[in-house]
Amino acid sequence: MRSGFGAAAVAGLAAAAIVAPSAGAQTEPTGMIPKEKISFQLYNFLVPVFGAIDFGGGNYFPPGGTPNTPAQMQAAVQNVFAQMSANGFTAFENFNGTFGWTAAEYRAKYEEHGLHAVADHGAVDEGSWDARLAQAKALGLKYVGSGGWPAGTNMDTVEGAVNMGAVMNRLGAKARAQDLWVYGHNHDKELSTKLQYDTNGDGVKETVSALEVVILNTDPSLVTFEIDVHWLLEGLSYDQDAAVAFLRKHSKRISMLHVKGSDPTKNPQTIPSTDMSRVTDAGGPNDVTDWKRIFEAAADVDYYHWEYDLSLDPFNSSKVAFNLMNTIKFGKVRDEPGTVGGTVPATLALTLGTGATFEPFIAGAPTKEYTASTSATVTSTAGDATLAVSEPGHLTNGAFSLAEPLKVEFSKSTWNGPTSNENVDVTFKQLIKSTDPLRTGSYSKTVTFTLSTTQP
Template identity: 25%
Template sequence: MLLGDLAQGLGGIPPSAIGMHLYTMRGPLAGDFEGTLEKLAAIGYATVGVSGRHGHSAAEIRRMLDATGLKAVLEHVAYDTVTGSGLPQALEDVRTLGGKWIVVPSLPGTLHSPEGYREAARKLNQAGLIAREAELKVLFHNHEPDHRTVNGQMLYDILLAETDPHLVGFELDLYWAAKGGAKDPADYFTENRHRFPALHVKDMAPNGDFADVGSGVLDFAHMFGSARRGGVKQWLVEHDNPTDPFASARNSYEYLRDVRF
């Protein structure tokens, strides 16, 4: 930490908490999974979120992670798997990867109503109870539709209110929260302490497109100032459509390494 930061009481993100969500790197991973991991580690990343295995087993990915010094902290697994008979195997795979969290990336479109989100909350609670027995936790990852208001209720807030904090947490995607018109993420962190162990740090260009972290319009320093109240432990970079995935990964890492809040 810089002397000026100390004087102002500013802090930064611990190096061990800066990760890459591997959806960003899906192109390079398809061609050379281990080589891509090696390059991410060389940039400085400490952790990854797994999203797509590209034909590899959980054990094979764990071997590659161990070889490159990276650690998987979570895996994205489909809602139907997490809430169905596939959950035990999915939990075992997350444990094999070395992760802490099994993340539902989105809800089926058929559930995009207040009643559907209440049903999802019940099922996520049930899955969360099983996950807890495996010493893991279920998280939910948001997209733009989750922040729509239907019949006077924001759908995302239904999940927050009706899931058990001990069983279900959230991986907040900052871009989609902003795109969907959600409340200030800093307010989410303050009002729902210890419910947000992971973030997708994704920036927004002035025209609303995706951008490398730190190059867009989102005020991350403001959001991060309240992040620890929400229990944030992992800042995972994501860019849905980077022109050059490795350049994007490097730019985003350097911003998160240097940001102070």
């Protein structure tokens, strides 16, 4: 339906539980849609029921058509119920209220044809929600929503999407109190609009669809969703892998699908948009939708509603769609989040190699800078680390000291993140001038090396 767009390190794992043959199995899946879950959207019969749609200014669809009278509309609705029942359907999604009948009268009309109403598309406004729920109970519905989202809400921004989630939660609380469910319904823009949002609560924002932000801000015990597969594909520019990934990720939140065919060869320059020209028969010759993968990914769907907006021959289209849903075989794939974790204790470790020894200092020899080396091994789990040495001073031999100070240099002395068992070259330098007095014996100095951090 067309509507407005209103210090511990922990790693997450996805543990896939697959019901049906595994990826390596050779047998074909045998799962099918139960017949009682195959449904249709009454909106498909807009033209037969209304006769012609008045767009204003004397413009009608179909062109030259004449709108039906209320009596003609009631007769047309009853004809739809009769024919759709004959075509094998047992469930439908309502549209446009009760066509002038009381709720009880209207319910009797479809039940006499063996049909039951599952959901409906109508106004979703907090001010009239109580009346909406009362009618839903009278009609025997399970789901109450619209062809879009609650009045006055939008998901153009993160703030708008979060607010929409809050409104849906309030509506959902009232619905669940009466054993009903409120649902939201997508078109293309909900998927093509991208927002920056922290989906995992780790402080890192990701680029996700606006619809995902709404889903993450609704309570699973109060709110569910109806995904229109055609508009899902349209909003994702017909990336079927992305569509399947979206359905798998949110399968537990999706109770209904709109089974609507897609033909992206029509007006491809307008993709993505709500361009009705790309809607086609679900399961028909021009439909590119990989329904097997779609149905596998949407593992928790309660009802499959066939929809074809403004079909020129909806009764024939219904047969094509029913054949698809009544014969397709598929498995189901369920993704369950699991966690695995490990604790990293704070570690700041420094290990020095053997002591460094200069070659013999030769008294009276030409001026020379002597060098000696050792190594240090650094391990740090901190956010930063610095290796330093105490003021080395002068090498001493009893009461005698060398004239020039000892120098210490590192091949690396700072880190901007963790490191493990990293080797650092430590070089000592000692300048001996030709005139420096040297005392027989050994010169030495104890120096202190320090590894420190400001971000433990």
